[in-house]
Amino acid sequence: MGKFVLIEGIQQELDATLDPLLSRAIKKKGKNYILEMGGDPIDYDINFKLFLVTKLFNPHFRPEIAAQCTLINFIVTEGGLEEQLLASVVNNEKAELEYTK
Numbered sequence: 001m002g003k004f005v006l007i008e009g010i011q012q013e014l015d016a017t018l019d020p021l022l023s024r025a026i027k028k029k030g031k032n033y034i035l036e037m038g039g040d041p042i043d044y045d046i047n048f049k050l051f052l053v054t055k056l057f058n059p060h061f062r063p064e065i066a067a068q069c070t071l072i073n074f075i076v077t078e079g080g081l082e083e084q085l086l087a088s089v090v091n092n093e094k095a096e097l098e099y100t101k
Contacts, residue, residue, distance in 0.1 A: 001045055002046075002047035003048065004049045004051065005048070005050050006053060007051070007052050009053070009054070009055065010054045012059050012060055013062075017037060017038055021037065021050060024068075033045070
């Protein structure tokens with residue numbers, strides 16, 4: 001239906017039933033899009049987004065999963081955040097100084 005779905009608490013191994021969704025095995029049938037999950041065809045909306053969230057500090061997913069997904073690490077240290085903010089301020093005030101850095 002074009003909604004966003006968030007699945008929390010995933011581990012390093014994902015259920016095999018998600019493979020067609022992760023690999024985007026979508027087929028166009030007329031004006032509709034079809035995705036086969038668990039052997040059953042279901043309607044698919046191209047606006048659908050799936051977010052998988054883990055609390056693992058340093059997860060190691062299978063290479064196939066890592067290639068099919070965009071992995072984002074939201075862990076930021078205080079020093080790293082300070083450097084990013086300082087770079088943003090310097091870029092606004094003196095862009096040439098940030099460029100040379």
